[in-house]
Amino acid sequence: MATTIPTSAFIATPLRCSTGRSSAIWVQKAQFSASSSSLGVSLSLKRPSLRLVSVRCETNGAGMPVIPAEERWMYEESEINGPDIWNKTWYPKAADHVNTEKTWYIVDASDKILGRMASTIANYIRGKNLATYTPSVDMGAYVIVINAEKVAVSGQKRSQKLYRRHSGRPGGMKIETFDQLQKRIPERIVEHAVRGMLPKGRLGRTLFTHLKVYKGSEHPHQAQKPIPLPIRDKRIQFVKK
């Protein structure tokens, strides 16, 4: 007869501290120890085998030291019970957006419609896919684009879409079509598209540096272990008619 360990014992309250918040939640997920139930032997377990709080007697539920009732007037509310997460909107601390711990995504641009791909890339770079999105803070991920010279556009854009730039001097406007620019500097096409979709300003310029575009299928970021970018747009694949 297998013992059933009460699962309520494992569902601990999430840590109130913001550093490493997301990892704390996932660590404290209810862990079902299936091993003891498969033994088929009735074991009397007095305590759960996994201790989620190290020293229970000296801390309260928020992981802070217990303050006796007589001394409570000396402390502020946030020191007694921990920071108030339900009445103050969360704002990320520096430890919540460290660049070295951000995810890296990779997209293969071959035969993808330029604008639709750039839109999803910009969303991920800005961090709009995360519930912790903050407009004033860089919470997004890094994105690598490979095979940038194979990006596709529909209609007559390949010969008709113009890329303009101006040197600043009178008469200094330079105009190029899509295929001319693709022959010259193919990365610029994807960069131009994504830059137009990122916010313009100081933060937008730093976000733009998180986009890495490459011409072939090789990229120097293997050490970051990029994962394929999840694309939900159904019309992003270029269909030749």
Added chain:
Amino acid sequence: MNKDKIFKLAKGFRGRAKNCIRIARERVEKALQYSYRDRRNKKRDMRSLWIERINAGTRLHGVNYGNFMHGLMKENIQLNRKVLSELAMHEPYSFKALVNVSRTAFPGNNAVPKKEGLSSIL
């Protein structure tokens, strides 16, 4: 007497606006106008930030913000957007349960049309 109050409010301003009374007075008046307006704008901005966060949180589960809120209204769940956004960030499992509640109440545009009769077996 007023000058001291003005300079006290002008702390941190750029250039002569923190030191010279004529310029500081103008800038302080403008700053007070902005703070009056922004006390009202802050409520709007906060709500839109909560909505953006809820949108991101629900899209992780395949539901967009509009359909999610419609489902919650149908079930008469009166949690406000502030609490919903904090749930989406700090309590992912509870939030997923809420998304499921909303999805059963209002399946949104992805409702698979029920096949009747012979076509349900095919």
